Amino acid sequence: MTTCVASSVDVALLGCGNVGTALARLAAQPSGPHLPVTITSALVRDPSRPRPLSPAARVTADARALFATQPAIVIELLGGTEPARPLLLEALGRRIPVVTANKSLLARHGSELRAAAAASSTPLLYEAAVVAGVPFLGTFARRPQAAAASGLVAIVNGTSNFVLTQAVAGASVTAAVTEAQRLGYAEPDPRNDLAGIDAAEKLAVLIQHFAHRAVHPDAIETRGIEAVSPAQLAHARELGGVIKPVVTADWSEGLTAFAAPAFVPAAHPLARVDGVENAVLLDTRHGRLLFQGPGAGPAVTAATVLDDVREIAAGSVAAGAGGLPAAEAAAPETEWLITIDAPRLPRPVDVADLLAAHGLFTRASSSRRTADGQDCQSFLTWRAIAPRVELALASLRLASGCTTAALRALEVPA
């Protein structure tokens, strides 16, 4: 009789960039009481480039050669939807468990991947896709009582949070982006981060995970941090808060969501999540839970991917429930921070009157002169829908010739 016991967990890497390299280094460290994880193959564009993989590893540009190594687990680190999508569908079809950190792919094709995983009873883990350094997604997938949530608000893009934190401290957005790139916090091309696209994708993944609905990220109200002005940052402070790059979703009835820089009152738990930190505040049946920590970076992403591999290798991960119903996310009714710039401003009381005539009632206001000698007023309003705000601002511009801008405002949780 021959007994076969695996002496290592053989994994195939799809992609071997920064995270793949960090993962190879981490997997090469002593694994203590756990089976070693061995990268036995890697799919790359250029197999001739040197990589920190074992000479025994099959490094190839050919997916068939990769699957021929019969990996126990496929780790997807390609990013983007093609060719990641067909490759993961093939892996799941072959009953090979998948670990991915790819929020773009999950956001756009998560339902299809979940359906494929369920159809073949194969695990699909993605802890590193959102708030990469803090394990919480897998936890809630196993715990239905804890996961009975009705909404969330979060900071999920570290680059945007770093840039706004620096801007609050006086830096220009451009300088802060350069600094983020120098520190390795921002991609060489940071447009997806700064335009809110990365955040909207992560929000779509969170909505899939907690609300069990598939919302296309392009259909979520999304704004980037580029449009945030120094005057808005200063006014936010005077009105007792700070501007943060937030995402929110609520599914207590219907589904509302947005991904945008917003005014966050100082007493809100997200107001002090600074720099590259990420955080998720989840409204559950049994209270409000906060998970906070590092959101990205090759080392922490690789560590989280490796933990997903460990969980699958321990046989402790069940396949999910399958595809998700498609849903629309409406823009919510929120409070607003409205700022008005002009060489010569109308009286604040007249502005408040005009806003009120459009159903926008002010709860706080502040006035100041900016560094370049312009006057600027700002108003924090009670809740209103976006079209009301747009109409009010258009009237105001028409009546006074002012420049106007509006950001959504969070409320302090009860």
Place this chain on the structure above:
Amino acid sequence: MTTCVASSVDVALLGCGNVGTALARLAAQPSGPHLPVTITSALVRDPSRPRPLSPAARVTADARALFATQPAIVIELLGGTEPARPLLLEALGRRIPVVTANKSLLARHGSELRAAAAASSTPLLYEAAVVAGVPFLGTFARRPQAAAASGLVAIVNGTSNFVLTQAVAGASVTAAVTEAQRLGYAEPDPRNDLAGIDAAEKLAVLIQHFAHRAVHPDAIETRGIEAVSPAQLAHARELGGVIKPVVTADWSEGLTAFAAPAFVPAAHPLARVDGVENAVLLDTRHGRLLFQGPGAGPAVTAATVLDDVREIAAGSVAAGAGGLPAAEAAAPETEWLITIDAPRLPRPVDVADLLAAHGLFTRASSSRRTADGQDCQSFLTWRAIAPRVELALASLRLASGCTTAALRALEVPA
């Protein structure tokens, strides 16, 4: 051929008080896609008392009768060490998985229970034992990369945190305790909470879980919140912080720990964990992780226990690694908040000189007159060991006739 498929998860309750009652109610709700959890037996002192259990459930004062029902999982909600300890050892010996919320038992006999669980390859879960409403312990047990931590600081006793939060807002400690009892946050006998014993027990469980060492809770430096004076609360605010009931442990080299009210600077993530909220800040290899949420209460504890049952029923929980080495926890070197009361105080500069002569160097100070006309000075010092502080305060009392007190002070994490 007969196929046997379980149609429910049959559990035995050890104890059926507040949490057991909440659990029975929760388990009776529709279970969605999950198998129903059925309480088939309960061990209670007085079986004749009415309880919200099915008439089919075996309610008994006899442990043998309970085990005779052949439960799939035993849930321990007795509290205390006897008879919980022998009953759980018996369950694990019979290879019956155990869920417990009993921090006293785990703190004092956790190593023995872990050894028994490992010996019979049987799961032992205790997510509700520390920060009952926030799932994180099981998560780290599965994820070795994330769990590579070197220290933690936490607020784990909601009653003490509620009382100090109320006291900061002006209430007396006695009034705050009464209010906590009225709201159901404090036990009818809150001594274990107020004296720091509950916190020290939870700290011992956290040290087992993350540092893999067994420290007896009685051997951890422990102070309760009763000794915190209104003057200390006021001085903490003037020195830019707040007094919180914290526990800390560090095992980056050796092991240090304490459970005591401490000065927490405003910029520390724990400074704004208010009311009955709990939080754990974990120093990991890949960054600092914060988990925050409700810490206790029958409903949330029952929900967490039920999720532990679900995880075991899903077959996704491995047995642990076994018993733990016994360890001593030394008192750490920390910063200190020193307060000095007297009808007539020495000059602050003379106090600072005397403290400095004992190696206690002040980094901030404040003076004020209390409501009863006494003068009070306070000093925030740089790091020092406790014996140095005791000696300095003794000298000060001798030289000036002052009343003195000292609390440890946390530093803002780098």
